Amino acid sequence: MTATAPTAGSSGTDVRLTAISKRYGSFTAVHPLDLAIPAGSFFALLGASGCGKTTTLRMIAGLEDPTTGSVELAGKDVTALPPHKRPVNTVFQSYALFPHLDIYENVAFGLRRRGIKSVKKQVGDMLDLVQLGDFARRKPHQLSGGQQQRVAVARALINHPQVLLLDEPLGALDLKLRRQMQLELKRIQTEVGITFVHVTHDQEEAMTMADTVAVMNGGRVEQLGAPADLYETPRTTFVANFLGTSNLITADVLGTSGDDILLRACDTKLTLPATRCTTTARTGEKLLIGIRPEKITLTHADDAGTIPDGRNRITGRIADSSFIGVSTQYVIDSPVGPGLSVYEQNIERDSRLAPGAEVVLHWNPGHSFGLDAAQSVEAGTDAGEGT
Amino acid sequence: MTTTATTSADTGTEAPAVTAAARRKKLVPYWLLLPGILWLVVFFAAPLVYQASTSVQTGSLEEGFKVTWHFATYADALTEYYPQFLRSVAYSATATVLCLALGYPLAYLIAFKAGRWRNLLMVLVIAPFFTSFLIRTLAWKTILSDGGPVVSALGSLHILDVTNALGVTEGHRVLATPLAVVCGLTYNFLPFMILPLYTSLERIDPRLHEAAGDLYATPLTTFRKVTFPLSMPGVVAGTLLTFIPATGDYINAELLGSTDQKMIGNVIQSQFLRVLDYPTAAALSFILMAAILAMVTLYIRKSGTEDLV
Ligand SMILES: Nc1ncnc2c1ncn2[C@@H]1O[C@H](COP(=O)(O)OP(=O)(O)OP(=O)(O)O)[C@@H](O)[C@H]1O
Ligand SMILES: [Mg+2]
Numbered sequence: 001m002t003a004t005a006p007t008a009g010s011s012g013t014d015v016r017l018t019a020i021s022k023r024y025g026s027f028t029a030v031h032p033l034d035l036a037i038p039a040g041s042f043f044a045l046l047g048a049s050g051c052g053k054t055t056t057l058r059m060i061a062g063l064e065d066p067t068t069g070s071v072e073l074a075g076k077d078v079t080a081l082p083p084h085k086r087p088v089n090t091v092f093q094s095y096a097l098f099p100h101l102d103i104y105e106n107v108a109f110g111l112r113r114r115g116i117k118s119v120k121k122q123v124g125d126m127l128d129l130v131q132l133g134d135f136a137r138r139k140p141h142q143l144s145g146g147q148q149q150r151v152a153v154a155r156a157l158i159n160h161p162q163v164l165l166l167d168e169p170l171g172a173l174d175l176k177l178r179r180q181m182q183l184e185l186k187r188i189q190t191e192v193g194i195t196f197v198h199v200t201h202d203q204e205e206a207m208t209m210a211d212t213v214a215v216m217n218g219g220r221v222e223q224l225g226a227p228a229d230l231y232e233t234p235r236t237t238f239v240a241n242f243l244g245t246s247n248l249i250t251a252d253v254l255g256t257s258g259d260d261i262l263l264r265a266c267d268t269k270l271t272l273p274a275t276r277c278t279t280t281a282r283t284g285e286k287l288l289i290g291i292r293p294e295k296i297t298l299t300h301a302d303d304a305g306t307i308p309d310g311r312n313r314i315t316g317r318i319a320d321s322s323f324i325g326v327s328t329q330y331v332i333d334s335p336v337g338p339g340l341s342v343y344e345q346n347i348e349r350d351s352r353l354a355p356g357a358e359v360v361l362h363w364n365p366g367h368s369f370g371l372d373a374a375q376s377v378e379a380g381t382d383a384g385e386g387t
Numbered sequence: 388m389t390t391t392a393t394t395s396a397d398t399g400t401e402a403p404a405v406t407a408a409a410r411r412k413k414l415v416p417y418w419l420l421l422p423g424i425l426w427l428v429v430f431f432a433a434p435l436v437y438q439a440s441t442s443v444q445t446g447s448l449e450e451g452f453k454v455t456w457h458f459a460t461y462a463d464a465l466t467e468y469y470p471q472f473l474r475s476v477a478y479s480a481t482a483t484v485l486c487l488a489l490g491y492p493l494a495y496l497i498a499f500k501a502g503r504w505r506n507l508l509m510v511l512v513i514a515p516f517f518t519s520f521l522i523r524t525l526a527w528k529t530i531l532s533d534g535g536p537v538v539s540a541l542g543s544l545h546i547l548d549v550t551n552a553l554g555v556t557e558g559h560r561v562l563a564t565p566l567a568v569v570c571g572l573t574y575n576f577l578p579f580m581i582l583p584l585y586t587s588l589e590r591i592d593p594r595l596h597e598a599a600g601d602l603y604a605t606p607l608t609t610f611r612k613v614t615f616p617l618s619m620p621g622v623v624a625g626t627l628l629t630f631i632p633a634t635g636d637y638i639n640a641e642l643l644g645s646t647d648q649k650m651i652g653n654v655i656q657s658q659f660l661r662v663l664d665y666p667t668a669a670a671l672s673f674i675l676m677a678a679i680l681a682m683v684t685l686y687i688r689k690s691g692t693e694d695l696v
Contacts, residue, residue, distance in 0.1 A: 063597050083600035096598035100616045109612075110602035155602070
């Protein structure tokens, strides 16, 4: 699969992977993949556990020899270079802090290896940045998991590498600190202009931080693009389910009318703008039509007449509803499929929308997307919340 | 006021039962230690006291020995046998250094590079233990025998010329020279060096090597700054396990050396078993013990192992 990230408007490509793959014995951890990461961009590799994110990162860092393909950094082929000669630094998933050195020396390690003598100010600033100024003389085992993780970030970041590789650097932090560190990392990245390759299985993190997100699945890049594009126009069921939640409805293609594709799912007629369909729709064959839960409006069956024309509509019955503050999440059983989800903003709540009520689900056809029906509808659902 | 009264009244009724149970629980570890303590008392403390009293006795085998608090035995033993003391320390220190030089690369290889051969190699390291110390040393006597293939090979390669110049061999012999004794010590105690080294190296997370490489450290720097410091507990344990028994050893000097290579162990052995001068033998043992204790303490202080892990 070839995927090229949109250029972030700066000095070209920083990391270029060409047909890179990794096999362990007969198991292929990463299938041949091409990737071009623009200089100065914040690039996220997103995927479920075991999909090959770390392996890809390690091949960029030089810690793993690719089975095939090459790695280029700033136009220079580094495939044969050992890690210590590559202008990249890694924040390891397991931190890998040096247990015999204190925090200060851990952070100073990279600077010292490059022969920089006066490290005091830089290390001090760095420790302040990750809010560990008071812990400089502690050993790693005297810190909490989250503190160790911040040391790992500081230890890599202090070197101002050309490319910073982050392997789930915020996994052990609590939500508040995590958000704080996300903003901090993002700020540093914009300020210093380092290319960040950020591995995560937290889709929210990937979407809030990255300019470009590559969604990986089973050793392949499924889709690559800006977070909003991925969310609004997923190309595979995996992406549709892994990034947020999607309702995927199997429908028969009836034909086309103007720019629209006409579909039928269980006697319900639906339309889909042809531009929103990433696969070719052939009359008589099946197609998956997807719609995000928050794009659907719920109307009680008694008020069905008030629904404007031109919207896709299906009927159903509320099976369950849960109030979660900003919104109410409904699970709706419908002839076209059981367990459809709908999120309604809590603005004016209709008290009739309770479990058992007959409702009409309707949405703007332009908000739906079409997918190839040959894929599993379930792909990415279980894996979605990071195993 | 009232609250205090009630609380104390409450605890007053329940406390004895609770604390008794708690105390019994606390004592469990000590009960478990009992066999070990008994063992130490019978086989370590008692002989130690007995030896201590022997060392300050005077008399002869015919008249019997009596405790006369004759501390001069210590001074006499030291003045008479200090060359053997010094020789013991020198031989044993040399053997320890050689063990470290040979054992470290081997332990490193087994820990990081051996892959699936790891266990087999570890079995090979301890395989010599399947035969007795004595037999193995006797085998070395044959290996190093005069005119044997090893000695002739060393001679024709002019290695003997070098060792002769260094004063560790003489003429066309290896047997009955310092070289032979040090070789024997090195061979016999090598596993005691390799095992702790391997254990501490094996515990090092290989990802630390990756992290060091990632932070611009060359493989050599990685070894100097990460691997070696982290293996210090193994180095200290290995050198102690080699140095301490090697200093007191007498079999290697007995079988591979001549009278000029006698170590303090040989002196103690002959005083006990041949001369039957028990006080001198006991005093020598105590001096040896104290000397080793002093050296070990100094060494541990210097190497600062308490800082590691
Ligand atoms: N040394 C190895 N030998 C064999 N298989 C390996 C090895 N390293 C990784 N794998 C396999 O390769 C696949 C990808 O591993 P990788 O570490 O890249 O996953 P990941 O996407 O980083 O997952 P996670 O989110 O859990 O960290 C996994 O299925 C893993 O079992
Ligand atoms: Mg990983």
